[in-house]
Structures are given as C-alpha cells and as structure tokens.
Amino acid sequence: DAGVIQSPRHEVTEMGQEVTLRCKPISGHDYLFWYRQTMMRGLELLIYFNNNVPIDDSGMPEDRFSAKMPNASFSTLKIQPSEPRDSAVYFCASSIGANVLTFGAGSRLTVL
C-alpha cells in the first residue's frame, strides 16, 4: 500500500487566495483526520470523518476553513481566503476504527 497520500507537498500563496489541500487515505480505512501543526500550537485536530461523514469539526478555526470527503478515497481541506496565520503543515491521517493513525507526509503551506 502506498500509504496516505497528500498533495501538494508544498504550497506558497498570497494572502486572500484560495488553497485546496488533498488527501487520499489508505484503502479500507474508515476514519480520516485532518491535523494542523505549528510550533506554537503543536498538532491540532481540525476535523474528522467516519465513512465519509464529518463527525466533529469543532477544531476548524473559522468559516474560512472547510473540508469535504465526497468518497472513501478522497478528501479536501479548503481555506478561502487564506491568511498568513494559516501558514502551517497540514497532515491528513487515516485509520481503521479510529485506532492507530497513519499520517501522510503533510502539506506545508506558506501564506505571504
């Protein structure tokens, strides 16, 4: 298995632009999590899905953030409009039964 695949690996954009991060979970995993990692705040859970349904989005910082999972093999995290404080590494992770997390390589976002 190729593991959890995230794209892009690096994104540099200007404030106000829309950013879309993508994730392909491991086949057969029924849970998908989006995390954000910064030096100041560590690993923060943004949202998680079970069988493509969003279960808890209380970690989404504000309305500029949205996440979808249209099918079992694809999820997106969108930021519109982006701000410099959104600069971070965004990780997607998947698991079977919300047990052991397998993380993707992450998407490093820089908003200028």
Next chain:
Amino acid sequence: GQQVMQIPQYQHVQEGEDFTTYCNSSTTLSNIQWYKQRPGGHPVFLIQLVKSGEVKKQKRLTFQFGEAKKNSSLHITATQTTDVGTYFCAGHESNQFYFGTGTSLTVIP
C-alpha cells in the same frame, strides 16, 4: 476539555545517555499511543498501551501506562543519533486522539 501535557518540551542528551519523556492527561484515558516524528517528517505510530499499569518494550524503548490511566512515560536507554526527533503521546478517547505537546530530542554525537 481534554488536555494532554508533555514534559520536557526539549531535551538534549549525549549519545549513550538515557532519555525520558512524561505525558499527563487531565482525564482518564481509554488508551494511550506514542508517535515519533523525525525532523521534517510526519508522525509515525510506535505503540499503544491499553491496560492500567501496562509496560511494553521495543528494543531500547520502554513505555509505561500509569495505574490511573492518566499518565504515561517513554524511556530510551543509551540513546543513539537515530533516536533524534519529537515524541508525542496521544490520549485516545471517544474516537478522538488528543496529542500532547511533544518532546523534542536532540542527541549529541
């Protein structure tokens, strides 16, 4: 809400010295997991502890889960340069993972 704290935040050791990181939860946990993140990498699962007082070993790494299931520790014996990275504990409760603040380990050759 759920909080998981780790200490120390940073640790520098000479190669060959031992290292310990401690994790404390504000509430009782169903289980606790440990992850390692190499510099520039992503968190990778190391182990899961479920039972009160459980102790597990992986070569030079020893993991403990407290009797009250609110604290845990990771001890590395005779550190090597390959042990460099940040070690996170993650409390597992209600299908969510509450990650600790992490301990960044630097090993000086």
